[in-house]
Amino acid sequence: MTEGQSAETLKAAVVGIINSSLRIPQSRILESSRLFRDLNAESIDLLDIKYELERSFAVEISDTEIRDSLGMNLTQAEVYEKLTVRSIIDFIERKTGA
């Protein structure tokens, strides 16, 4: 991924990573989809997704960074509710400055 990459390309790349990790058809992965509630992700899937995001976008992501981007001191239930495909796209946009 490069700096000048368009938002659409970035979104497609994020959806591609989620698709590959969760083995869910891309057509079912909406921006509003909640990873845990709607896409049946489990905690280890987030490790997988984080690792692939780091490699694809050449960024470093700390262990809690994605979670903290949703708000500080959230409960597990709140994370499950707030962690959507859109929130990950937003997170990567901020990380890459896209």
Place this chain on the structure above:
Amino acid sequence: MKRAVITGAGFVSPFGAGKDIYRNNIFSGVSASRLITSFDASSFPTRFAADVPLYGSGLDELIENQKSLKTMSRAAKFAVIAADEAFIQSGLTADNINPYRFGTSVGSGGLGLNDTDYMEELVKLLTGLKAGNENEYSGLWYRTSKSIHPLTPLKALPNIPTAQIAIKYNSRGDCLTVTTACTSSAQAIGEAYRKIKFGLLDAVVCGGSDSMITPFGLSAFSILGVISKNNEEYKTACRPFDKTRDGFMIGEGAAMYILEELEHCKKRGGNPLAEIAGYSSTNDAYRLTDEPPDAAGSVNAMKAALDDAGINPEEIDYINAHGTGTRMNDKTETFAIKSVFGKQAYGIPVSSTKSMTGHLVASAGAMELGACLFAVLNDIIPPTINYNARDVDCDLDYVPNFAREEKVRTVLSNSFGFGGQNACLIIKKI
């Protein structure tokens, strides 16, 4: 006491996936030996093995839950594919088994460190270090975290194949993973049998899976000096009980069974295939890899299994030997069989199906119980192939080279392992 019967069986053997291909090949006396092509083994003293001829997408497409692939080692994939076949044959469904009375018991080995990518990355990282250079070590975590996929360590846990099976079949009862080298799966099946016998469970998915045909596995067995180095004659190199034997051949695969309490099976209209009638395990308490000259551990395991089954030695129609093809095992096992059965030993067919499949390590006992099951179901005794030269220390009837049609009612299956482990199972026609 309850009775435990097999109601389903599934296999991923060095001949491929499925019970038919396994049964047909061992009854036909076919060797699964092949030159290793899954990695460059040209620098190793042994360059052949009995691998499962399924790789990449050819293997992965047999896994129903594609997402689970990312946490599955090769051995875990074998385990789930074999369990699928066993479960389907059993006729068990979510409606006819109480999930809390449904257990899982799987023999597993190699600590899962048979994931080639993981091992290669680790070797690269560790061999890149210069001894005494603290800076090299200080960067180790960073390089490890960036080059090894975060889910890979999960594949290394021995209980992951067991857990994948439990999840898939909603088996919420007692769940056990046995890691006792070459007796792992025999003990896993034996422990499942005991839980049914003593009324603790109604059914158990049990068996074993292993995959050691990797640079790590080949190195380990080569260093220990226990595998054949007869590369020139690799198709016939695995020669249990033969005078010219020079070690075993590494195999891989999985064998899984649905073991079920007899009345539970009858009540739901299931079809019992055979009965597990006896089991025992002992330890030599002698040396880690040497067997004691008096073979006391294996002798007592065989005797205790006969006692457990409530049968006399003369009722055994066939013995599936541990029969690795090492100088020591075959001589000591022959001695042990003669110690248990006396003069009758000379009249009992004894064969080593490892001559065809190789030694499947943690899954050996489970795979060989399959050979015993087929013998009981078909009244055919599988042979010991590559047997041509008689050893004075190995003087029993090893069913040389060709299967034999004979009435088979009761079979003893031996499994022995590093650490002085001994496990014996008895399977009966029903």
